[in-house]
């Protein structure tokens with residue numbers, strides 16, 4: 001299995017805290033997302049818009065917690081996007097993420113993304129990784145090699161925005177198989 005899902009990694013309160021932080025900073029940290037070669041206002045992301053900005057300490061603390069839990073805290077942050085290796089997205093009705101693979105690091109290291117959905121929308125917005133639908137709910141941590149596996153999210157429906165926090169690390173290739181199968185190590 002190429003995607004590891006850890007159910008209820010964050011509590012409802014922790015998700016709500018992260019949702020409030022994202023929504024309070026929509027005008028500071030976020031800009032339009034890219035979909036089919038055009039910037040769209042139905043999905044906002046911090047990916048390209050965090051130069052000279054930092055997230056709040058609560059966000060950095062969750063990043064630390066995720067990286068330690070997954071066992072990637074000794075590896076580099078995914079420093080090319082967002083800030084401190086963290087990207088946040090808010091997807092509104094009719095927003096989507098077209099199929100893509102994340103970029104590798106400048107030195108060619110694969111990017112292992114460990115993401116937490118902190119708020120779900122009413123319908124749609126289904127995540128597919130490597131051709132398979134991945135069922136994730138608010139609070140679930142899900143990890144995969146985002147630079148290696150094609151992934152996309154179908155069009156969101158409903159008036160509640162979908163909010164996703166993306167953490168992770170660049171993984172030296174010699175460790176790739178280890179982190180791909182982390183779930184069995186934790187068992």
Ligand SMILES: [Fe+2]
Nearest residue numbers: 101102146151
């Ligand atoms: Fe991606």
